[in-house]
Amino acid sequence: MIRKLYMKPAVREFLRILLAITISLTLGFIITLLVSEDPVGAYKAFLTGPVSRINRTGEWIKEAITLTLLGLSVALVFKAELFSMGAEGQMLLGALVSGTISLFVPLPAILRIPLALFAAMLVGFLFGALPGYLKAHLNANEIVSTLMLNAIALRVYDYFLIFHIKPEGAGYNASDFFPKEGVLPTFIPNVPFLAEAYELFSRRANITIMLYIAIAVVVLVWYLMYRTPFGYELRMLGANMKFARYGGINTKKTVILTFAISGAVAGLAGAHLGMGIHEKLIANITIGIAFEGIVVALLARNNPVAVPFAALAYGYLRAGADIMERSSDVSREMVLVIQAIIILLVTAERVLPIVQQRVNNMRENTKAEAIEEGGQNVI
Amino acid sequence: MPPIIELKAIYKIYPNGVMANKGVNFSVEPGEIHALVGENGAGKSTLMKIIYGMEQPTQGQVVVEGLERHFHSSRDAIDAGIGMVHQNFMLVPSFTVAENIVLGQEPTQRGLLNKQKAIDETIQISEQYGLRVEPKAIVDSINVGMRQRVEILKALYRGANILILDEPTAVLTPQETQELFLAIRKLVEQGKTVIFITHKLREVMEVSDRVTVLRQGEVVGTLPTSEATRESLARMMVGRDVLLRVEKPPAQRGRKVMEVQRLTYINDTGRSVLNDVSFNIYAGEILGIAGVEGNGQTELVEIMTGLRPSTSGNALVNGKAVLNKTPREVRMAGVSHIPEDRLTNGLALEASINENLIVDRYFRPPYKKGASIDYKQVAELGAKSIEKYGILTPDGELPVASLSGGNMQKVIVAREFTSDPELLIAAQPTRGIDVGATEFVREQLVKQRTDGTAVLLVSADLGEVMSLSDRIITMFEGEITGVFPDAASVTEEELGLYMLGIKHQSKEEMEELL
Numbered sequence: 055m056i057r058k059l060y061m062k063p064a065v066r067e068f069l070r071i072l073l074a075i076t077i078s079l080t081l082g083f084i085i086t087l088l089v090s091e092d093p094v095g096a097y098k099a100f101l102t103g104p105v106s107r108i109n110r111t112g113e114w115i116k117e118a119i120t121l122t123l124l125g126l127s128v129a130l131v132f133k134a135e136l137f138s139m140g141a142e143g144q145m146l147l148g149a150l151v152s153g154t155i156s157l158f159v160p161l162p163a164i165l166r167i168p169l170a171l172f173a174a175m176l177v178g179f180l181f182g183a184l185p186g187y188l189k190a191h192l193n194a195n196e197i198v199s200t201l202m203l204n205a206i207a208l209r210v211y212d213y214f215l216i217f218h219i220k221p222e223g224a225g226y227n228a229s230d231f232f233p234k235e236g237v238l239p240t241f242i243p244n245v246p247f248l249a250e251a252y253e254l255f256s257r258r259a260n261i262t263i264m265l266y267i268a269i270a271v272v273v274l275v276w277y278l279m280y281r282t283p284f285g286y287e288l289r290m291l292g293a294n295m296k297f298a299r300y301g302g303i304n305t306k307k308t309v310i311l312t313f314a315i316s317g318a319v320a321g322l323a324g325a326h327l328g329m330g331i332h333e334k335l336i337a338n339i340t341i342g343i344a345f346e347g348i349v350v351a352l353l354a355r356n357n358p359v360a361v362p363f364a365a366l367a368y369g370y371l372r373a374g375a376d377i378m379e380r381s382s383d384v385s386r387e388m389v390l391v392i393q394a395i396i397i398l399l400v401t402a403e404r405v406l407p408i409v410q411q412r413v414n415n416m417r418e419n420t421k422a423e424a425i426e427e428g429g430q431n432v433i
Numbered sequence: 434m435p436p437i438i439e440l441k442a443i444y445k446i447y448p449n450g451v452m453a454n455k456g457v458n459f460s461v462e463p464g465e466i467h468a469l470v471g472e473n474g475a476g477k478s479t480l481m482k483i484i485y486g487m488e489q490p491t492q493g494q495v496v497v498e499g500l501e502r503h504f505h506s507s508r509d510a511i512d513a514g515i516g517m518v519h520q521n522f523m524l525v526p527s528f529t530v531a532e533n534i535v536l537g538q539e540p541t542q543r544g545l546l547n548k549q550k551a552i553d554e555t556i557q558i559s560e561q562y563g564l565r566v567e568p569k570a571i572v573d574s575i576n577v578g579m580r581q582r583v584e585i586l587k588a589l590y591r592g593a594n595i596l597i598l599d600e601p602t603a604v605l606t607p608q609e610t611q612e613l614f615l616a617i618r619k620l621v622e623q624g625k626t627v628i629f630i631t632h633k634l635r636e637v638m639e640v641s642d643r644v645t646v647l648r649q650g651e652v653v654g655t656l657p658t659s660e661a662t663r664e665s666l667a668r669m670m671v672g673r674d675v676l677l678r679v680e681k682p683p684a685q686r687g688r689k690v691m692e693v694q695r696l697t698y699i700n701d702t703g704r705s706v707l708n709d710v711s712f713n714i715y716a717g718e719i720l721g722i723a724g725v726e727g728n729g730q731t732e733l734v735e736i737m738t739g740l741r742p743s744t745s746g747n748a749l750v751n752g753k754a755v756l757n758k759t760p761r762e763v764r765m766a767g768v769s770h771i772p773e774d775r776l777t778n779g780l781a782l783e784a785s786i787n788e789n790l791i792v793d794r795y796f797r798p799p800y801k802k803g804a805s806i807d808y809k810q811v812a813e814l815g816a817k818s819i820e821k822y823g824i825l826t827p828d829g830e831l832p833v834a835s836l837s838g839g840n841m842q843k844v845i846v847a848r849e850f851t852s853d854p855e856l857l858i859a860a861q862p863t864r865g866i867d868v869g870a871t872e873f874v875r876e877q878l879v880k881q882r883t884d885g886t887a888v889l890l891v892s893a894d895l896g897e898v899m900s901l902s903d904r905i906i907t908m909f910e911g912e913i914t915g916v917f918p919d920a921a922s923v924t925e926e927e928l929g930l931y932m933l934g935i936k937h938q939s940k941e942e943m944e945e946l947l
Contacts (some may be wrong), residue, residue: 281805283796290792293781300740300770300778301792302761 074399081399082392089388096382100392103377104370110377112259116331117343118362118369119261119268123323124347125354125361126275130316132356133279135292138313140185140200141320142344143207147181148174148324150211153229153335154219156236156328163235167329170236171267174325175318181207182317186310196313204344215335227337238262238330262330268362271319276358278315288312320347346372352401371396435499436460437595437626438484438515443493445479453479454490455650461595466617466627468637468658471647472670472867473837477630480647481597484628485517486510497595516588517597522580524572524587530579531555531568534587558586563619578609582616595626602636603865607893608725614640632670632867634663635896646670671869681879684903687716690856690887691737691768696746696756698732698911706732707911710746712947714856719878719888721902721920723895724932729911730891731773734860737889738770739763740778750856764793767855771845771862773891779845782834786826787815789833790848818847823873839870846874850881857881860891875901895925895932906947907931914938916946 083097090096104114124141131138152170159166185203188194212227219229240256241263242248255261279285287308290298299305327339350368354360375389438461445454453476461467471477482488483495486504495502497513504510507517524533531551540550555568564582572580581601588596598617602610617627617640629641637644638658645655646669653669691714698707707729714720724730735741737748739760748756750766764770772778780789791811794800799810815829822843826836833841842862849857859878863871878901882888892898898905902920906913907928915931915938917923930936 277805281808283801283806286788286791286795286806290781290784290788293784294777296778297781297792300738300760300772302759302764303792304759304761 071400074402075396078392078396078399081395085388085392085395086384090382090384092382096378096384099381100374100378100389102374103381104373106377108254109258110373112255112261114366114369114373115259115261115265117372118365119264119330120323120326120343121346121350121365121369122268122362123271123319123326124343125350125365126271126347126358127316127319127323128347128351129354129356129358129361130275130279130288130312130319132351133292134288134308134312135295136189136309136312137197138182138185138200138316139197139345139348140182140203140313140317141323141347142340143200143204144178144181144317144320145324145327145340145344146204146207146211147177148321149328149335149339150214150324151177151321152325153232153236153328154214156232157219157229157335161235163239166235167238170329171322171325174321176321178321178324179314179318182320183310183314186313189313190306190309211339212337215337219335229335231334232329236329237333238264238326241265262326264326264330267322271322272358272362275319279358284308284311323347349397349401353397368397434463436496437463437498438628439494439496440480440484441494441496443480443483443495444491445476445483445488446491453650454483457493457647457650457652459645459652459655461626461628462643463626464621464624465642466621466629466640468641468644469628469630469647470632470634470637470644470666470670472632472869473839475647475670476650477647478599481517481599481628481630484510485515485597511591511593514592514594515597516585516591516593516595518581518584518588518599518601520599520601520603522584524580524583526571526573528572529568530566530570530572530575530583533572533583534558534568534590536587538591554590555586558590562586562589562616562623564616578605578612581605581609581613585616585620589625593625595628596620597628597630599630600632600865601629602631602633607895610636634666634868637661637666638663648672667868670867679875679879679900681901682883684719684882685717685885686903687885689713690716690751691889692747692749693737694747694749696733696736696748697744698729698736698741699744700732705911707736707743710908710911710913712906712913712916714887714889716855716887717882717885718903719882719890719901721890721892721898721905722908723892723898723905723928724908726893728908728932730908731860733908734770734773734858734889734891737763737858738768764852769793769849769852769854769857771849771857771859773860773864775841775845780833780841783832785830786819786824786833786836786844787811787829789844790814790818790829790851793848793852814851818844818851822847822850822877837867839866842866842870842874846877850877854881854886856887856889858889858891861893862890863892863894863897895928899923899925899928904946909934913943913947916943918946 083093086093086097104110127141128138152174155166155170155173159169161169181203185196185199188199189196215229216227220227221230239262240252241261242252242255244252279288287298287303290301290303291305291308295305298308324340328335332339346368350361350364353364353368371393375393378384379386379389440457440459443454443457446452457476457480459480469477469480479488483490486507486509489505495504497515502513504513525536528536534555535551540547540554552568555566559566564586566579566582566586567575572583585596601613605613617629621627631637638661641658643655644658644661644666646653646666648670694711696707696710697705700706710733712720722730732741736743736756739755739758739762742757746756747754750768753766755763755766755768776782791800791814795806800807812829818824819826819829824836824843824847825840833844836844862874862878866874878888878890890898890901899920905917905920905923905928907915909932914934915936
């Protein structure tokens, strides 16, 4: 019975990750022992920090939402065996466009917010299609082109922020706070019987309706990938490009569309930064998070359904690391080392298989005995 | 003389429960060429991996030169004088031939690779065994035949006395095969022992001294080749009588399905690969193209199926132009295509069998319903194909990579035949698959043709072209050199002269026969 359960890929995958996390947390603790005066306290801050206070939990969840969207954006591209570093540029433009609409378009919230989100996705779609087009028609390396496009997007973002959006004469590079009509509402509706929870969350841990949107995007991306003709094309492109072409799939179109849809999702993540987290546009709004979608997609093995879980786990690590840094004597550098070890072990594919191999060897020996006893049906 | 290698009651069970060898007894005499034959999945490769130390037997003994051995890795086997040439070569493409041969046991000079010595040693060993290679050539730039010789030399350089060749001819042209056989005989003359894995019975008869037949993990028998016939070996391999000759009713030639007119193709390097090629294919006939590989057949098929643009010319399917269209447009015009390289073009290995079956139809009803693919329909198609085409698998949701070569080819055949084509282009349809699957694919090709499909058959196996085709054209250096309207009445020798460009029919002669 236990063996049967163990053979299920999902169970095995779960065990693998659990084992990897255990090993890496142990290693992390050993490092903490070496560098900290109060290793237990520091490590406790790391492990329990994100759930110790409601505002910290809120930070964690909000970050996980951004990570989910970024992870989906990257998983789409990875699934087609392509590579993209373009999330940064797509997020910046998404934030810029949605922020501009939030700030300046005089519409009621019910129209202004959807318009801003839609515009962010559209600009991400178009900006994402660019490296796709360059790849498909000019065979430009997508890593180089997406990185270069990031540099362009960054300057465009800075230009508009500094010369057009920031209030005149302000001594800082940021916009005004968005008006209420341009900020995403709290995820708990403001209705009488939920008044208490609404009050708590909207004041102390402002998780927005982006939570629901992110979940919807997870479902949509899964559906797109596994149920639609486009998803089939994308997956076949990833499995064997020559086969896709031979079978009649328009590979160029598929490449462009894949990058474009990935860009749209990243654009939405950009909108979340402005309208859900900072509630204004700031310089370097994507710093520290733009490339984290790659880690999330790797952790989730490009499976859209696994992405939110990977994002929660990874977001927890990031949040815990931040808290440890702030509340103990462990330096940021050491925190990053511990974080990197965990990611390294979780993404390493061989951790569990080595253990598994040992188990199999043991079991094979039992099978040999079974043959000796004349049993043929060991299969 | 005692056997040089003896396997006693070998069992091998893989962790997933597959029992690859069941009590195999196998012995090889020193100085012989011993052929090991069996269908794909019969356990040949597993057995050889056990001898070569890449796998450990679950149970049983390996005795080499009278000593019982427990090899833990191929390093141990190499030390015991065993060398193996794998089906997929294991060379470093960016290194030179000499560097590849000495890799791991490099002659050094003050800690650095002594390149000159490596080259000298390569020349010396190459001359000793009559295996011609260019020591300074980069492996990436040499042809398959030479790569294989490099692999053999690599094993010999490490002191191998016993050479295991795993399906060495699968990648070779007939000429290269002949060269290989000469080399093998020379090796044996110099005291080496050769184990030769294959499923081509013609080669067994030609080169081996003794032959062992495996079926479903068990030894069916070992016998001197002189006492075997192709028919008897085939029967031992498959477990029933096999039709090596194809039975087919006379052709009922119908209307013209495809017209190829003055097709010319000049490749990127400016070489003329196809020169003014014209022919027609009619419903209900198999048109065979005979030619030594590399005379433009591959490019011809790729151009006809939309995978490669042509330089000039015209091609019509039922009057509709198909040249320089996309592969999808060509398929929609009623062309289906069994590609010559099933692993790179014909299949997506990690994708499921079902998903491989729908690449030409996922975008149209009944497989597309609304905005999505109807996976119930897909599963149904999968189940039907698996049954009808005898694909050996428990489930259509498994990846194609889990199948043997013959079953992979059946997946392609299932897809290309069930699309109800007007024209079927089959390139090397039985290359590298076992006797049973070959028989099946050939029968199916003939059935398609008898049901009124036009079939174009391109094959490097002249016997296959001659036994399946109704009409044959020969190609040499990108040109058609001869047309034979009655395939049954032409001899192999005659075709050979046209395939090598020694004889050439005039344009007028060919005109009306094309």
